[in-house]
Amino acid sequence: MNRHPAPVVLDIAGTSLTKADKQRLRHPLTGGLILFGRNFESREQLTRLCRKIRKARPDILIAVDHEGGRVQRFKTDGFTHLPPMRALGRLWERSTKEAAAKDPANAASPAMQASMHMHATNVATACGHVLGAELRACGIDLSFTPVLDLDHGDSSVIGDRAFARDPRVVALLAKSLMHGLLQSGMANCGKHFPGHGFVRGDSHLDIPVDDRPLATILADDATPYAWLSSSLTSGMPAHVIYSQVDSRPAGFSSRWLQDILRAQLGFQGLVFSDDLSMAAARVIDGQPVSYTTAALAALNAGCDMVLLCNQSLNDGGQAVDELLDGLSEAIVKGTWAPHAASEERRQALLPTQPRPDWDSLMTHPAYMHALDLLAGGWGPQFSCNGRNCSKVAGSGMKKKSKKCERLVLLNIA
Numbered sequence: 001m002n003r004h005p006a007p008v009v010l011d012i013a014g015t016s017l018t019k020a021d022k023q024r025l026r027h028p029l030t031g032g033l034i035l036f037g038r039n040f041e042s043r044e045q046l047t048r049l050c051r052k053i054r055k056a057r058p059d060i061l062i063a064v065d066h067e068g069g070r071v072q073r074f075k076t077d078g079f080t081h082l083p084p085m086r087a088l089g090r091l092w093e094r095s096t097k098e099a100a101a102k103d104p105a106n107a108a109s110p111a112m113q114a115s116m117h118m119h120a121t122n123v124a125t126a127c128g129h130v131l132g133a134e135l136r137a138c139g140i141d142l143s144f145t146p147v148l149d150l151d152h153g154d155s156s157v158i159g160d161r162a163f164a165r166d167p168r169v170v171a172l173l174a175k176s177l178m179h180g181l182l183q184s185g186m187a188n189c190g191k192h193f194p195g196h197g198f199v200r201g202d203s204h205l206d207i208p209v210d211d212r213p214l215a216t217i218l219a220d221d222a223t224p225y226a227w228l229s230s231s232l233t234s235g236m237p238a239h240v241i242y243s244q245v246d247s248r249p250a251g252f253s254s255r256w257l258q259d260i261l262r263a264q265l266g267f268q269g270l271v272f273s274d275d276l277s278m279a280a281a282r283v284i285d286g287q288p289v290s291y292t293t294a295a296l297a298a299l300n301a302g303c304d305m306v307l308l309c310n311q312s313l314n315d316g317g318q319a320v321d322e323l324l325d326g327l328s329e330a331i332v333k334g335t336w337a338p339h340a341a342s343e344e345r346r347q348a349l350l351p352t353q354p355r356p357d358w359d360s361l362m363t364h365p366a367y368m369h370a371l372d373l374l375a376g377g378w379g380p381q382f383s384c385n386g387r388n389c390s391k392v393a394g395s396g397m398k399k400k401s402k403k404c405e406r407l408v409l410l411n412i413a
Contacts (some may be wrong), residue, residue: 001377004028004318004338004343005031005338005339005340005342005343005344006028006029006030006032006343007031007295007299007303007304007305007306007325007327007338007344007346008027008029008030008032008037008201008248008295008305008324009031009032009033009034009061009063009272009305009306009307009308009310009313010030010032010033010034010308010312010320010328011033011035011036011309011310011311011312012033012035012037012039012312013038013105013312013313014038014064015039015040015041015045015049016045016049016052017049017052017053017056017390020316020377021102021312021317022056022315023055023057023200024170024317024320024321024324025053025057025060026056026057028325029217029324029327030057030060030324031060031305031343031346032061032062032063032240032307032346033053033058033060033061033062033063033306034063034064034065034307035049035062035064035073035140036064036065036073036309036310037064037073037074037277040074040077041080042077043077043078043138043358046074046138046139047137047138047139047358050062050138050139050140051139053139053290054139059180059347059350061141061142061346061349062140062141062142063137063140063141063142063144064135064142064143064144065141065143065144065145066131066140066143066144066145067082067084067085067143067144067145067146067147068082068083068084068085068127068131068145068160069082069084069085069086069087069160069161070084070160070161071084071161073271074135075123077257078358078362079132079134080130080131080134080371080374081139082127082131083127083132083408084149084160084161085146085160085161085162085163085177086151086159086160086163086164087160087165088120088123088124088127088163088177089151089162089169089170089173091119091120091123092117092120092164092169092173093164099363102281103218114215117172117208119311119369120173121172121173121175121176121374122176123373123374123376124173124174124177124180125176125177125179125180125183125370125373126179126180126369126370126371126373126374127177127180127366127374128146128176128177128178128179128180128182128184128364128368129180129181129184129185129370130147130180130367130371130374131143131177131180131181131184132181132183132185132186133183133184133185133356133361133364133367133370134361135184135186135212135264136184136185136186136193136351136355136356137355137356137357137358137361138355138358139355140210141186141187141349141350141351142186142187142189142234142349143181143186143189143238144189144191144236144272145177145181145188145189145191146173146174146177146178146188146189146190146191147161147162147163147191147192148170148171148174148190148191148192148193148195148224148225148228149161149191149192149195149196149197149221150162150164150165150166150170150187150195150197150198150220150221151163151164151165151166151197152165152197152198153165153198153408154198154199154200154233155197155198155199155200156200156202157196157202157203157204158196158197161365164199167220167221167223167224167227168223170224171223171224171228174190174228175226175228175231175304178228178232180370183366185351185352185353185355186233186351186352187233187234187348187349187351188231188232188233189232189233189234189235189236189272189275190224190225190228190232190234190235190236191235191237191238191252192236192237192238192239192240192274193222193225193235193236193237193238193256193261193340194218194222194225194237194238194242194250194256194260194261195210195217195220195221195238196208196238197221198212198221199240200296201240202237202291203238203240203249203274203278203279203280203281204275204278204279204280205279206279206280206406207240207241207249207279207283208240208280209237209240209242209243209281210240210241210242210243211242211244212242212244214242214244214245216247217242218260222260222265225261225265225267226265226266229265229267229268230266230268232267232269233269233270233316233348233349234269234271234272234345235261235267235269235270235271235272236271236272236273236274236347237249237250237251237253237254237256237261237273237274237303238250238251238253238274239251239258239274239278239280240279240280242256244332247285248284248285248297248301249280249281249284251273251281251298251301251303252281252284252294252297252298254301254302256299256301256302257271257301257302257303258301258302261302262302263340267332268307269298269311269345269348270305270342270345270346271294271302271303271304271305271349272303272304272305272306272307272348273303273305273306273307274307275292275308275310276291276294276295276306276307276308276309276310277306277308277309277311281294282294284297290322290326291308291311291322291326292323292325292326292327292330293321294306295308295323295326295327295334296326296327296330296363299336300336303344304339304341304342305342305343305346308320308323328329334394395413
């Protein structure tokens with residue numbers, strides 16, 4: 001097993017591995033691979049692809065952005081359609097309204113409020129369990145979730161990906177979802193530190209700037225990271241400039257990553273950079289930078305791993321090769337010194353249990369209970385396009401046969 005730092009997370013262009021893909025996976029600095037919707041045709045193909053990836057690099061971390069809602073890479077051939085995180089936040093809010101309708105005299109009582117809110121956290125755990133279990137059954141190790149950004153109402157790129165505006169609600173629902181991931185054998189990744197929800201700009205296309213003081217950010221958007229410091233196994237900083245704290249985006253800022261996230265908030269997990277091909281990562285200190293320069297800036301600032309996405313699609317993946325070569329040269333020249341702790345953190349994200357068999361998962365009591373909770377969370381809103389399934393209105397799926405092809409969660413926006 002690899003024990004030297006392997007900080008690069010790369011991608012592949014298609015649904016199977018090319019010779020060049022295999023060579024990049026075997027590069028000693030490659031530590032992860034991120035999958036996208038273009039890499040998926042069917043569960044069988046996805047499982048076979050992950051097996052081939054693992055054969056090329058046994059200790060690779062296979063990851064995906066699979067949050068639910070509009071950021072869910074796999075939605076067919078058996079994958080449950082998961083709600084956006086805002087739906088879980090609204091379930092929390094709806095619990096308060098339903099408490100008032102059911103028992104107006106006691107609706108405001110702490111006991112009634114707590115009971116309804118705990119139901120929302122239980123549904124969030126079920127969501128995490130289903131999300132993680134289905135990915136693990138195909139051979140995927142990690143989903144970059146949960147989103148810890150606050151819903152300030154102005155960010156189109158975050159939007160319904162956020163649980164809520166209240167950081168307390170965000171932290172409680174995120175922790176519950178992470179518990180479900182843990183039940184499935186999967187780690188977690190909180191994003192986008194210290195918070196992307198306040199700015200309107202989309203860091204895929206521009207460099208957003210948040211002009212609020214540090215004290216304001218720490219007392220609001222960043223609080224979930226402090227409250228979850230013992231639960232988060234990895235995190236991802238925002239490509240956002242917080243102008244009163246640092247002139248660089250958080251992902252390139254040692255002030256944010258080392259002084260605040262690790263030293264002040266006590267975060268112990270792995271730090272991923274966000275995608276280095278995003279517009280907000282292509283300029284540092286006002287100057288355009290190469291992928292290698294951006295990667296070195298992120299690593300030297302405190303990131304343990306760097307993501308370079310979608311570059312396998314261009315020029316045969318030349319940019320990926322240049323990044324791997326550039327980091328190798330940086331080691332030789334001494335402009336970057338890899339840290340053993342970074343590799344220890346990467347290894348800690350790898351699942352410790354074998355992946356479950358998909359057919360066995362479909363009838364596993366814990367998985368079925370999680371599906372039932374998801375259905376019950378919003379009422380009779382599951383539909384199934386498979387065969388030999390039975391549905392009980394108001395209580396969700398009572399059983400799901402091996403032939404069932406898909407469960408779809410409806411009407412939860």
